[in-house]
Amino acid sequence: MADPSTADFPSSPPAEGDAVAGKEAAATPVEALRLYLDLCRGHRLRLAVAVLHLAVGILGHLIFVVGAGWLVDSTLSSLGLDVTMGGTRERPEIDTVGAFLFGTMVVTLYCTYVDMSRFIELGERAAARLRNRLFGHLVELPMGFFEATRIGDLSSRLLADIALLQETWTNDLRTYVKNILMLVGAVVLLFLISAKLGGVVLLTIPPILGVSLWSGARIRRESASVQDRLSRTSIIIEEVLTAIRSVKTFANEAHEAGRFRSAIDEFLKPAVKVARHRAGYVCLILLVLFSCIILLMWFGSRQIAAGHLTVGDFTAFMSALVLAATSGGLLAELLGRFQRMGGATRRVLDLLEESEEALDEGTVPPGADEKLSGAVEFCRVGFRYPTRPDMTVLDGFDLEVAPGERVALVGPSGAGKSTVTSLLFRLHDPDSGELLIDGRSARDFPLRWLRGQMAMVPQEVILFGGTLAENIAYGRPGASREEIEAAAKQANAWEFIERLPQGLETRVGDRGVQISGGQRQRIAIARAILKDPAILVLDEATSSLDSENERLVQDALDGLTGNRTTLVIAHRLRTVREADRIVVLRDGKVVESGSHEALYAADGYYRALCDAEGDGGAVISNQ
Numbered sequence: 233m234a235d236p237s238t239a240d241f242p243s244s245p246p247a248e249g250d251a252v253a254g255k256e257a258a259a260t261p262v263e264a265l266r267l268y269l270d271l272c273r274g275h276r277l278r279l280a281v282a283v284l285h286l287a288v289g290i291l292g293h294l295i296f297v298v299g300a301g302w303l304v305d306s307t308l309s310s311l312g313l314d315v316t317m318g319g320t321r322e323r324p325e326i327d328t329v330g331a332f333l334f335g336t337m338v339v340t341l342y343c344t345y346v347d348m349s350r351f352i353e354l355g356e357r358a359a360a361r362l363r364n365r366l367f368g369h370l371v372e373l374p375m376g377f378f379e380a381t382r383i384g385d386l387s388s389r390l391l392a393d394i395a396l397l398q399e400t401w402t403n404d405l406r407t408y409v410k411n412i413l414m415l416v417g418a419v420v421l422l423f424l425i426s427a428k429l430g431g432v433v434l435l436t437i438p439p440i441l442g443v444s445l446w447s448g449a450r451i452r453r454e455s456a457s458v459q460d461r462l463s464r465t466s467i468i469i470e471e472v473l474t475a476i477r478s479v480k481t482f483a484n485e486a487h488e489a490g491r492f493r494s495a496i497d498e499f500l501k502p503a504v505k506v507a508r509h510r511a512g513y514v515c516l517i518l519l520v521l522f523s524c525i526i527l528l529m530w531f532g533s534r535q536i537a538a539g540h541l542t543v544g545d546f547t548a549f550m551s552a553l554v555l556a557a558t559s560g561g562l563l564a565e566l567l568g569r570f571q572r573m574g575g576a577t578r579r580v581l582d583l584l585e586e587s588e589e590a591l592d593e594g595t596v597p598p599g600a601d602e603k604l605s606g607a608v609e610f611c612r613v614g615f616r617y618p619t620r621p622d623m624t625v626l627d628g629f630d631l632e633v634a635p636g637e638r639v640a641l642v643g644p645s646g647a648g649k650s651t652v653t654s655l656l657f658r659l660h661d662p663d664s665g666e667l668l669i670d671g672r673s674a675r676d677f678p679l680r681w682l683r684g685q686m687a688m689v690p691q692e693v694i695l696f697g698g699t700l701a702e703n704i705a706y707g708r709p710g711a712s713r714e715e716i717e718a719a720a721k722q723a724n725a726w727e728f729i730e731r732l733p734q735g736l737e738t739r740v741g742d743r744g745v746q747i748s749g750g751q752r753q754r755i756a757i758a759r760a761i762l763k764d765p766a767i768l769v770l771d772e773a774t775s776s777l778d779s780e781n782e783r784l785v786q787d788a789l790d791g792l793t794g795n796r797t798t799l800v801i802a803h804r805l806r807t808v809r810e811a812d813r814i815v816v817l818r819d820g821k822v823v824e825s826g827s828h829e830a831l832y833a834a835d836g837y838y839r840a841l842c843d844a845e846g847d848g849g850a851v852i853s854n855q
Contacts, residue, residue, distance in 0.1 A: 259577035261570065267577060268401060271358035271365075282350030283409065285343040290413045292340030293555065294421050296333060301425075301548025303329045308543060348406065355402030363394055366580065372588040375659035376618045383474075384467025389583055392466060393459070393576040400573045408566050411559035418556035425549045426541060429528055433553065451509055451571040458506055459575040461499040468492050510565070517564040518557075528553060591680040597672060604685045604766040605670050606635040606797030608656065613665035615651060615820075625651045626820040629665070633797055640800040640808035642841065643817035649801050652817075653769045656799070657683055669767075687765035689789070691772050691803070693752040700729060701736035703755055707763035715762060723758035723788040725751065750784065757788045768796045772803040805845050814838065 259267075272279055306326045324332070367390060423430035472479055472488045479488055532549065535541040541549075608631075615626040626648045633639050641649040654660055655667055658679055667674040674682065687707065695703045704719055705711050711719075716736065720726045728751055732738045740746050740755075747755075760768065770789060802808040809828040816824035816831070816838045824831055824838050831838040 259574045259581060261574070263581065264570075264574060264577040267362075267581065268358055268405070271361045272354055275354055275357060278350050279354055282347045282354065282406075285350070286347035286406070286410055287413060289340050289343035289347060290410065290417055292336050292343065293414065294417050294552065296336050296340065297421065297551040297555065298548050299329055299333045299336060300551060301542075301544035301546075303333065303544070304547045305542050305544030347410075351406035352402045355398060355400075355405070358401050359394055359398035362397065362580070363390065366390060366394070366583060369584055369586075369588060372591060373586055374589045375654075377586060379617070380619050382467045382470075384470030385463050386583075387470055388463035388466035389579050392462065393579050396573060396576045397580070400569065404566055404569050404573070407562065408570070411562045411566070415556050415559040415563065418552045418559065421552045422549060422556070425545050425552070426532075426535070428535070428540075429532055429549055432528055432531060433524060433556070451506060451513065451567075455506055455571040455575050458499065458503045459572065459579065461495070461502060463579075465492065465495045465499060468495055513567075514561065514564045518561050522557070524553075524557075589679060592678050594676050594678040594681075596678065596681055597670070603764075606633075606766045607668075607670050608633040608767065608797060608799075609668040609671075610652070610655075611666045611668065613655065613662045613667065615648075615655060615660065615663050617660070624820060626655075626662075628821060629817075630822060631815060633799070635797055636795040638793060638798040638800065638812045640802045640811040640814045641817060642802040642805060642808065642814060642838070644841075647817035648820045649817055650771070653688070653771075653799060653801065656767070656769065657686060657688070684763075685765055686767045686769065687760040687763045688769040688771065689753070689756050689760050689792075691801075693749075693756040695740050695747075695752060695755060697739070697741060699734075699737050699739055700732075700755060703740060704736075704758045704762060707759035707761070711762055716758075719758040719762040720755075722761050722791055723754045724784045725754035725758050725788075728754075754784065754788055757792055761792055766796060768793060768798045769801070770798065771801045772807060805842050816841070 269276070302324060303326065306324060306329055370386065370390070419430070419433065422433055468488070468491060472492070479485060529550070532541065532546045536543060536546055610629050610631040613626050613629040614624070615629075616622075616624055625646075629648065629652070631639075631652070641652060643649055651660075655662060656674075658667075658674055661667075661675065669677065669682070696706065700720075701713075701716055704716050707719070708715075713736075717726065720729055720736070728747075729735055729738075738746075740752075770793075800808055800811060802814075808814060811828075813825060814828055814831055815822055816836075818837060824834070824836055826834075832842060
C-alpha cells in the first residue's frame with residue numbers, strides 16, 4: 233500500500249457517474265450462487281452437513297403430516313367408524329401414533345437447529361471474507377479509478393451491498409433452499425396419497441411458473457435501479473460529513489439537507505413501485521394457490537363420500553398442500569428479495585472485476601536491494617488525466633535531478649508541478665516520453681518496491697485515527713518503539729508528545745483533528761524519517777503554519793532532506809531560495825532553471841513571480 237501522504241496529490245475532477253457504472257444491471261442467480269460457493273471454499277463440508285440436516289428436517293415435517301392423518305383415522309376407528317376402505321388398511325393405535333409424532337418432532341427440531349446454525353455461520357464467514365477481499369482489492373486499484381469514482385459509492389458497496397448479501401446468505405438462502413425442498417417433497421407426498429388430487433394440483437404449476445418468470449425479471453431490473461439510487465444517498469452522506477466544516481462555515485445546512493431530501497425522493501418513488509410490484513406478485517401467486525385449495529377441498533370431499541379416500545388421508549393431503557402452498561408463497565416473496573440481492577451482487581462483482589495495479593511486476597536491479605541512489609529524469613514527458621483527456625497537463629516536459637540534489641518546482645496554478653510528483657510515485661504513467669529512475673525506466677521496477685523508496689510530506693497532512701505511534705510507524709510498519717521515538721525526536725515532535733498524558737499512545741482523532749497543524753506536520757516528517765526514503769517530495773510543508781511552528785518544521789525538514797534527492801513543490805517562493813536548483817514550470821513545460829540569484833537576475837518569468845509575491849508573501853497556488 234502506498235504511503236498515505238500520497239493521498240494528498242491533487243486529482244482531476246471525477247467524471248460523471250463512476251468508473252464501475254454502465255455494466256449489466258443485476259447478477260443472475262447462478263452468478264450470485266457461484267460467488268457464495270467461492271466464498272465458502274474451505275467450509276463446503278459444513279455446507280453439505282447443513283443441507284443434509286435441512287433435508288432430513290423437511291422429511292420430518294412430511295412424516296409428521298402423514299402421522300397426523302394416521303392419528304385422525306385411529307381416532308375415528310376408536311369411535312367405531314370404518315376407515316379401512318374395504319378392510320385393506322389398518323391404522324396404529326392412538327398412543328403409538330402419538331409417541332411416533334413426538335419422536336418425529338424431536339428429530340426435526342434437532343435437524344433444524346443444526347442446519348440453521350450452520351447456514352448462519354457460513355453466511356457470516358462468507359460476508360467477512362467478501363469484505364476482506366473487496367477492501368484488499370479496492371486499495372490496490374490504480375489512482376485513476378479513484379479519480380473517476382465517488383468515495384460514497386465505494387462505501388455503499390462495502391457496507392450496504394455486502395450487508396444485503398450477508399442477510400441473504402445467513403437467512404434468505406436457507407429459507408429459499410428449505411422451501412424449494414419442502415415444495416418438492418410436499419408435491420411428491422400429494423401424489424403418493426392421491427394421484428387424482430395430485431393431478432389437480434399439477435394443473436396449477438404452469439400459471440404459477442409463468443407469473444414467477446414474468447414478474448421476477450421485471451422486479452430484478454427495477455431493484456437494480458433502486459439500489460443505485462440508494463447508493464447516491466450514501467455518496468451525499470459521505471461528502472457532507474467529510475466536508476462538514478465547509479458546510480458549517482458557508483451556512484449551507486439547509487442546502488445539503490435539501491440535496492439529501494431530493495436524493496431520497498428519487499430513491500423513494502422506484503422503491504415504492506418495486507414494493508407494489510412485489511406485493512402484487514405475491515398476491516397473484518397466492519390467488520392461484522388458494523383457488524387450488526378450494527377446488528381440492530370440494531373434490532376431496534366427493535372422494536371421501538365415494539369411499540375412495542379416508543378422512544385421515546384427506547387430512548394428510550390437505551396438510552401437505554398447505555405446506556406446498558406456504559412454501560410456494562414464501563418462495564414468491566423470497567424471489568423479490570433475491571432480485572435486490574442480484575443488484576447488490578452485480579455491483580460487488582463489477583468492483584472485483586476492476587483491474588488492480590501491478591504492484592509486484594518488474595525486477596529490482598542488482599545492487600539496489602536496499603536503496604536507490606535517487607537519480608530522476610523526465611524525458612519529453614506528455615500527460616493528460618484520464619478524466620480530462622482534452623486538457624494537456626505536461627507537454628514535452630524535461631527534468632533531470634542528480635542523486636542528493638534538492639530541486640524546487642515553482643510556477644502558477646495549472647503549470648503541472650504536483651502532476652510531476654504524481655508521475656514520480658507512478659500514481660499515473662506518462663502518455664508519452666519516459667520517466668527514468670537511476671537510469672532505468674520506472675515501469676521496470678516493482679511498483680510496491682519503488683514507492684517504498686519514496687516519501688512525501690504534504691501541505692495538508694491527514695493522519696489516521698489511531699495513536700501517534702501508529703501514525704509514525706506507518707512510514708515503516710513493524711518499527712521498534714526506540715526507532716519511533718528517535719524519528720519523533722529528529723522531527724522536533726518529541727517535545728509536544730512528551731507533554732501529552734498518554735505520550736505516543738495518544739489517539740489523534742478522525743483525520744488527526746485533535747492535534748494542531750504544526751504537530752501534524754511534524755508527525756508526517758517523523759513518518760518520512762522512519763521510512764528513510766531515497767527520494768523525498770515536500771509539498772510546501774510550512775506554508776500554512778505560524779512563524780514558531782514554521783521554524784520547528786523547517787528545522788526538521790532540513791534534517792530530513794540531508795543527502796536525499798528532494799523535490800519541493802513551492803507555494804511561497806521565499807521558502808525555496810536555498811534550493812540547489814529552482815525549476816520554473818509554465819503550461820506543462822520547463823521555461824527556466826537555475827539558482828534563485830541567477831533566475832532573478834535574468835529578469836524573466838521567475839522574477840515576475842517573485843515580484844508578484846512581494847513582501848506580503850502571496851501564495852503561488854499548486855496544480
